[in-house]
Amino acid sequence: MVQCNQTHFNASFAALADATRRGVLDQLARGNASITDLADKFEMTLTGMKKHVGVLELAGLVTTEKVGRVRTCRLGPCRLEEEMAWIARYRQMWDMRFEGLDGVIDELKRQEKARGRKKRQ
Amino acid sequence: MVQCNQTHFNASFAALADATRRGVLDQLARGNASITDLADKFEMTLTGMKKHVGVLELAGLVTTEKVGRVRTCRLGPCRLEEEMAWIARYRQMWDMRFEGLDGVIDELKRQEKARGRKKRQ
DNA sequence: ATTACACTGAACCATATGGTTCAGTATGGA
DNA sequence: TCCATACTGAACCATATGGTTCAGTGTAAT
Numbered sequence: 001m002v003q004c005n006q007t008h009f010n011a012s013f014a015a016l017a018d019a020t021r022r023g024v025l026d027q028l029a030r031g032n033a034s035i036t037d038l039a040d041k042f043e044m045t046l047t048g049m050k051k052h053v054g055v056l057e058l059a060g061l062v063t064t065e066k067v068g069r070v071r072t073c074r075l076g077p078c079r080l081e082e083e084m085a086w087i088a089r090y091r092q093m094w095d096m097r098f099e100g101l102d103g104v105i106d107e108l109k110r111q112e113k114a115r116g117r118k119k120r121q
Numbered sequence: 122m123v124q125c126n127q128t129h130f131n132a133s134f135a136a137l138a139d140a141t142r143r144g145v146l147d148q149l150a151r152g153n154a155s156i157t158d159l160a161d162k163f164e165m166t167l168t169g170m171k172k173h174v175g176v177l178e179l180a181g182l183v184t185t186e187k188v189g190r191v192r193t194c195r196l197g198p199c200r201l202e203e204e205m206a207w208i209a210r211y212r213q214m215w216d217m218r219f220e221g222l223d224g225v226i227d228e229l230k231r232q233e234k235a236r237g238r239k240k241r242q
Numbered sequence: 243a244t245t246a247c248a249c250t251g252a253a254c255c256a257t258a259t260g261g262t263t264c265a266g267t268a269t270g271g272a
Numbered sequence: 273t274c275c276a277t278a279c280t281g282a283a284c285c286a287t288a289t290g291g292t293t294c295a296g297t298g299t300a301a302t
Contacts, residue, residue, distance in 0.1 A: 017134035019127045029214035093150035190269045
């Protein structure tokens, strides 16, 4: 549904709106890691890191699995395809909008030229 | 700088993490609008909408200009190029990661086959 | 059996977010 | 001049966010 997409966009963009979480994704792209690994790397308490991982997990960007006493984090199923598509569409609209403006500017220039010619006549 | 980029990513992704603000961008792509126009369209107070526009403006996604008593909002200079690039790079890493896993799986299968052959010998 | 490790949950804190109302200010139109 | 319009800013509110500490629980190693 639209609602569902909206909610998912909210979650994934919000997840990306934090430098630590983007860093975690970067790190997990290099290899799986435990909560402790990540907490060390980003100089943060276990509890703090767990919250970040939770946000990423809710957004589908990360999945985790606990075996024994260590929880391993890895990249999740969300590949940011829709987010990418949203931005791509936005940029397309932005370009069209500016082409439109260019059109207007060209039109204005033509009119100005025409006025210049008239004056000179 | 890296810091600067990080801050910009924070602002732009946070700006996108709200359905109303994404809607405003959509709307502005269709044409410029006043705060009143947007507030009406999204059934919100002027003050509320002004805050959203402020967030979008800070992220460079919107610019505004006040002439007379009406403030006109239009798409801003930020075309989300770097954000798009970040996501593209992420997806690339994600793919590599999974190719890597496929590689590991293939390796495991080969080893298993090898063990099978050994056992049968 | 003891101890160390890895995580978890609750509670707390400061600040940010998304919204409102209310009381202005400034501008445009009759 | 008078009134309606369009915005603005301050204050407020509830909830979310990004972090912490502290007190557990369960697992691994000695």
